[in-house]
Amino acid sequence: MSLSIYNSLSRNKEKFEPLQPGIVSMYVCGPTVYGHAHLGHAKSYVSFDVVVRWLRQSGYRVKYIQNITDVGHLTDDADEGEDKIAKQANLEKTDPMEIAQFYTRSFYDDMDKLGVLRPNIAPTATAHIPEQIELVEKLIAKGHAYDVDGNVYFSVQSFEGYGKLSGRTDQEALQSGVRVGVRSEKRDPSDFALWKKADENHVMKWRSPWSVGYPGWHLECSAMSMKYLGETIDIHGGGMENKFPHHDCEIAQSEAATGKPYVRFWMHNNMVTINGIKMGKSLKNSVNLKDIFHDTDPLVIRFFILQSHYRSPLDFSETAIKASATGLEKLRETQRRLREQQAGTAEFDLAPFALRFAEAMDDDFNTPVAIAVLFELSKAINAALDRQEGIATASRQEIAKFLHRAGIGVLGIFNIDGHENHKEQEGSAKKLDDVMEIVLALRAEAKQNKNFALSDKIREMLLTTGIEIKDTKEGAVWSAENRMKPTR
RNA sequence: GGCGAAGUGGCCGAGUGGUUAGGCAGAGGUCUGCAAAACCUUGUACAGCGGUUCAAAUCCGCUCUUCGCCUCCA
16 A cells, blocks of 8 residues: 555656655645635645645654745736735734734634644744745846846746646747736746835835845745755645646746755645635635634534545535535444444454555545545444444444544544543533433433323423434433534 | 636536445335434436447547636635
8 A cells, every 4th residue: 555646747646755754844835814714725724634644644754834924915916916915904904914913813713623733834924034035046146037126037938847837838828928018127028026126105025135125926935845844845735726827936936946856746726616616715705714614513614625535626505515514423423323332242344444444545635435435334333233243342442443543533524522521521511411411311211201292392492402312222312513513 | 819627316526448436315114102313225327429449437539518727816
């Protein structure tokens, strides 16, 4: 068994081996923090979260960098328009740094709820201005960049292979699409900005050898990736829409500066669509995570995302979410049964399931297939538990361990708190447990006396508060809607 | 126009030259005081048209349709 990853650069699945044995260096383009996170962020970061988790599960030490873009890049053209963060600051009548900080916290808040592990390092663009300036200096020294009146541009002509990631290598064709006569100071219309001179009322600006200004929008990723992970890294992830120009520019400026390959494996995740149309900030159809979490368990969203492959587009709809919620509940129910049923005698052959799960994950992180294996396992477990012989304790422990590793460790779709840690809970949660224990005892007594009218009434009344009772083989169990929410 | 992705049963969604994906919904059944859950049974799908092959949903060609990128975007 070995891991293969689809490399956007070669457009093929390739066997993955890190450059340094045992250590994986990984960089993923982080969010620009000028608004709350939406479903697209969720898909992207959940997908890469699972990549990191699986790599770690496979025994690698993963050094995972995910930046925070807190320099506003421009609202319009790459070279024109308004700084997005500054614009939001204006709108909210505060300054850019507060905007950046506020939405950074909001971002992590949402990601935590989705069970996305924090990166090892989360560097910000504003804290790495010197590194970015240094990179520009290097490029100028090597003749790959030029300064025109305080603006520095990367010379695309000087770098062979520009556009190799997106396949946009035909410069003639590229240029014919560029608007005529807009900007004459560039030597070539495809050249992109490394450093921009700021005008009078630009708020976020820094001193540089060329002008008081701000870095170009591709620069930070190259500078920070190289600073923390080295000149050649194993994996660079990001959204598909960033292939061109962002990632192609990153490759150009990085490889021109170092003369070494920048990234070994490029991974691109696909887009979220809503009713078949791309969801985007600039379109008005973006779905805010905080709004969804209001009435949907964040882990259902996570599960929903992982039920499709990261390279497939994901179409969001109410019915699809509901179907996912029901399916996830089924898996959790199996866990519950496994935990609560009396020890049996029969052995359970877990190995084939564990193997298929691992094979799916090794095949370019095929989470939908991995989840399908979990469903099949769930069915097999339930069937075994339904039988007289049940499942022997040793087998049960083995299964529980696997489910914990697969469901919590790798996919992160099961609650960590769940109902299993009753004793460790505190405060109102503990109180609720105690009260429910009493209620269920009284109800059991009513049932014992064949007072079904009363027992049914208890069940109905509890349901109005969102607590559901089920009479299972293992006795009455209950679940409450608000208990589904993961702890932070 | 250029670059790229994709069209799978009621819905979502994997896979891929010959063997069951999986989930949700639906139907029938078992169990159960009832309900729920669970289990069993049930669906024979791969846009269209040609071609290659003993065999194609899977490979090739054409057509149609959808989506993304080519301005910021995960």
